Amino acid sequence: xxxxxxxxxxxxxxxxVLKMDPEEIFEDANFIFDLGADSMQxxxxxxxxxxxxxxxxxxxxxxxxxxxxDAVEFISSYVS
Amino acid sequence: xxxxxKANLDKIFYPDSVAVVGTxxxxxxxxxxxxxxxLDADFNGVVYPVSPRERFVAGxxxxxxxxxIPDPVDLAIIVFPSSVVHLALEQCGQKGIKAxxxxxxxxxxxxxxxxxxxxRVKAIADKYGMSIIGPNCLGVINTDARSKINASxxxxxxxxxxxxxxxxxxxxxxxxxxxxxxxxxGFSKFISFGNKADVTEIDLLYYLKDDPKTKVILMYLExxxxxxxxxxxxxxxxxxxxxxxxxxxxRTSEGASAAASHTGxxxxxxxVCDAAFRQAGIIRCQNVDEMFNIAIAFAYxxxxxxxxxxIITNAGGPGVLTTxxxxxxxxxxxxxxxxxxxILKKNLPATANIKNPVDVIGDARADRYSVxxxxxxxxxxxxxxxxxxxxQSMTEIDLIAREIAKVAHHYNKPVYSSFMGEADVAQGxxxxxxxxxxxxxxxxxxxxxxxxxxxxxxxxKEVPKPAPVFQDVDDxxxxxxxxxxxxxxxxxxxxxxxxxxxxxxxxxxxESVLASTEDEAxxxxxxxxxxxxxxxxxxxxxxxSEAGGVILNIRSDQEVKAAYKTIFKNAKxxxxxxxxxxVLIEQMIPEGEEVILGLNRDNSFGPxxxxxxxxxxxxxxxxxxxxxxxxQTSDAxxxxxxxxxxxxxxxxxxxAPRDLDKIVECILRLSQLAVNHPYIQELDINxxxxxxxxxxxxxxxxRIMIKxx
Numbered sequence: 001x002x003x004x005x006x007x008x009x010x011x012x013x014x015x016x017v018l019k020m021d022p023e024e025i026f027e028d029a030n031f032i033f034d035l036g037a038d039s040m041q042x043x044x045x046x047x048x049x050x051x052x053x054x055x056x057x058x059x060x061x062x063x064x065x066x067x068x069x070d071a072v073e074f075i076s077s078y079v080s
Numbered sequence: 081x082x083x084x085x086k087a088n089l090d091k092i093f094y095p096d097s098v099a100v101v102g103t104x105x106x107x108x109x110x111x112x113x114x115x116x117x118x119l120d121a122d123f124n125g126v127v128y129p130v131s132p133r134e135r136f137v138a139g140x141x142x143x144x145x146x147x148x149i150p151d152p153v154d155l156a157i158i159v160f161p162s163s164v165v166h167l168a169l170e171q172c173g174q175k176g177i178k179a180x181x182x183x184x185x186x187x188x189x190x191x192x193x194x195x196x197x198x199x200r201v202k203a204i205a206d207k208y209g210m211s212i213i214g215p216n217c218l219g220v221i222n223t224d225a226r227s228k229i230n231a232s233x234x235x236x237x238x239x240x241x242x243x244x245x246x247x248x249x250x251x252x253x254x255x256x257x258x259x260x261x262x263x264x265x266g267f268s269k270f271i272s273f274g275n276k277a278d279v280t281e282i283d284l285l286y287y288l289k290d291d292p293k294t295k296v297i298l299m300y301l302e303x304x305x306x307x308x309x310x311x312x313x314x315x316x317x318x319x320x321x322x323x324x325x326x327x328x329x330x331r332t333s334e335g336a337s338a339a340a341s342h343t344g345x346x347x348x349x350x351x352v353c354d355a356a357f358r359q360a361g362i363i364r365c366q367n368v369d370e371m372f373n374i375a376i377a378f379a380y381x382x383x384x385x386x387x388x389x390x391i392i393t394n395a396g397g398p399g400v401l402t403t404x405x406x407x408x409x410x411x412x413x414x415x416x417x418x419x420x421x422x423i424l425k426k427n428l429p430a431t432a433n434i435k436n437p438v439d440v441i442g443d444a445r446a447d448r449y450s451v452x453x454x455x456x457x458x459x460x461x462x463x464x465x466x467x468x469x470x471x472q473s474m475t476e477i478d479l480i481a482r483e484i485a486k487v488a489h490h491y492n493k494p495v496y497s498s499f500m501g502e503a504d505v506a507q508g509x510x511x512x513x514x515x516x517x518x519x520x521x522x523x524x525x526x527x528x529x530x531x532x533x534x535x536x537x538x539x540x541k542e543v544p545k546p547a548p549v550f551q552d553v554d555d556x557x558x559x560x561x562x563x564x565x566x567x568x569x570x571x572x573x574x575x576x577x578x579x580x581x582x583x584x585x586x587x588x589x590x591e592s593v594l595a596s597t598e599d600e601a602x603x604x605x606x607x608x609x610x611x612x613x614x615x616x617x618x619x620x621x622x623x624x625s626e627a628g629g630v631i632l633n634i635r636s637d638q639e640v641k642a643a644y645k646t647i648f649k650n651a652k653x654x655x656x657x658x659x660x661x662x663v664l665i666e667q668m669i670p671e672g673e674e675v676i677l678g679l680n681r682d683n684s685f686g687p688x689x690x691x692x693x694x695x696x697x698x699x700x701x702x703x704x705x706x707x708x709x710x711x712q713t714s715d716a717x718x719x720x721x722x723x724x725x726x727x728x729x730x731x732x733x734x735x736a737p738r739d740l741d742k743i744v745e746c747i748l749r750l751s752q753l754a755v756n757h758p759y760i761q762e763l764d765i766n767x768x769x770x771x772x773x774x775x776x777x778x779x780x781x782x783r784i785m786i787k788x789x
Binding site: 033034035038 | 134144
């Protein structure tokens with residue numbers, strides 16, 4: 001899967017879970033500091049990514065991912 | 081960037097504007113409740129919620145980032161999760177904010193990654209010249225009407241008062257606030273400083289020294305990182321007239337068992353902490369109750385001019401209990417003037433006791449208390465009054481409490497109270513507490529508080545005697561000896577080197593010579609003159625007596641030969657690998673009292689000196705005292721006086737007093753040695769034989785251990 005596609009789908013998932021406009025989600029955005037995700041939403045994000053990409057991620061590692069860009073990199077390692 | 085601590089702390093306690101960074105709308109969470117507490121306390125300034133997603137919180141416009149706030153911000157309170165605190169802090173730095181409170185947990189206290197997070201936070205603070213309270217703290221409260229800020233997640237804002245409370249534990253803060261609320265105890269400043277990554281208890285002490293709203297400083301400490309710094313700050317605060325009370329947890333003797341010397345084994349971290357606090361004038365408290373018992377005495381009432389008190393009671397038993405406790409704590413019962421006695425006689429029933437303690441009798445109503453209290457206050461021989469009440473069927477509990485407050489208001493003498501009981505006296509106690517009359521459940525606590533305040537005022541008057549700087553010491557020789565031992569890869573000095581080192585510092589060493597053959601031993605013993613002592617010299621044998629390597633009172637050539645053989649045989653039996661260099665022959669020391677002097681190094685406080693009754697008794701009776709070097713002359717004198725054995729040294733049962741001046745001199749020389757030669761890790765002089773006054777003392781045995789790094 002192209003990284004560009006992963007990026008688009010990650011933004012879509014984040015926008016859905018955090019109920020935001022995808023336009024507001026910039027690449028370097030930090031899930032907590034910039035997007036205001038709380039701990040429950042962080043768990044929801046991990047679950048939503050797994051569903052979107054049909055993958056199973058290491059939960060501890062997934063939760064330590066801080067930014068949208070890092071999430072794209074992390075998910076790419078599963079789908080490529 | 082250079083920090084201006086005073087200006088930064090001013091912005092923490094007196095900000096014109098505050099940003100709560102990372103707040104949200106979820107009631108019952110720390111990020112929300114902090115903002116709510118600031119609003120509820122009627123903060124005298126502007127509040128800016130900063131939240132990544134909310135447009136407003138608590139009806140106030142919220143900003144996405146602190147850098148979006150159009151106006152200047154004095155104080156930022158960060159409540160984000162620890163993983164992003166550095167991002168928020170960086171923006172605070174960019175915004176030019178110099179004062180920050182980090183409430184968030186998940187730093188040093190969790191270890192691992194948390195330690196790195198804390199280092200990162202500290203680095204950002206230093207880069208921008210910011211001062212940070214926390215992380216991992218409850219927050220800060222300032223009751224001063226000029227600010228009225230409750231920047232904490234405590235459940236309530238305390239009353240305004242003159243007590244400052246600082247705590248390393250946030251949880252204890254909430255308990256203390258609740259405790260104080262019930263007793264109407266107010267605070268000037270209330271500070272939970274958490275991990276003290278940047279602002280420490282020492283910075284806060286200096287700040288509170290100059291805070292006109294604070295009269296008394298209380299602190300709960302879990303660890304002392306910079307002992308000498310804490311002592312210096314406390315001394316300055318105390319010198320300014322403000323008492324410092326510390327409740328220090330961790331009363332364990334960890335580490336003591338691993339120590340190699342007597343001093344090391346006696347100088348547990350807690351004993352050292354105790355001694356250091358005493359040396360600095362800090363009042364160490366055992367529990368929260370005791371801390372507030374003493375604090376309210378300082379905060380509410382004038383300092384007593386003397387230790388002479390009057391006791392007024394409506395019951396005999398409690399009067400006697402109070403008298404016992406007062407005498408035990410070094411107070412005196414004032415002897416009333418004839419005028420006072422006449423007033424009491426005229427106004428109290430014939431069955432009343434008009435002498436001190438005054439018993440106004442069980443059926444006393446408020447008028448009798450009023451008469452007795454007024455008479456006691458007016459008597460020049462009385463410098464403090466204790467009022468005791470027991471609830472009897474006719475006792476006007478509330479009225480008496482009001483009367484005490486009313487009368488006390490007219491006199492500049494302290495009055496403390498003890499309304500004994502619980503349920504019936506509760507309302508009276510409430511009246512006393514609201515009127516700032518210190519109340520104590522137990523008369524013993526009341527006397528202890530009075531005695532503590534009195535001793536504090538006495539200590540304030542004491543002019544410390546500075547220590548002389550000994551010029552006759554040979555620092556170069558000491559360094560040479562240390563280097564020699566280090567080069568040989570050893571830790572302990574042999575006895576000859578120990579003696580030489582102590583001699584280089586002017587400590588009284590007995591004349592001694594080394595002999596490596598039996599014949600040489602005889603010859604040297606003869607030249608010293610009998611009686612002599614012979615001791616084994618071997619790097620491998622540290623505890624010479626235990627190895628049978630010390631023989632005393634040798635009086636002839638034959639005895640020297642026999643002792644030489646015995647010592648060699650014993651040494652080999654004790655340790656087959658021991659290399660015996662020979663024997664040390666010393667003059668037999670004349671009669672005297674055995675004391676121990678020691679030096680050890682404490683992780684928090686640095687070099688610590690010990691004094692006590694010597695020989696084998698030091699470990700049995702543990703009658704020892706400690707002080708942190710460098711010592712003043714008065715410290716060395718107090719060190720001796722606070723041991724029970726001081727009486728022996730002063731001369732008991734017709735025995736002449738011992739040479740205390742020489743002990744003081746030896747302690748001060750060791751203090752100088754400890755400060756100038758940090759590679760000396762531990763040192764025991766055990767015993768120092770102290771002769772009669774004016775006749776000096778001798779080091780009979782010493783053990784010195786050096787450290788390599």
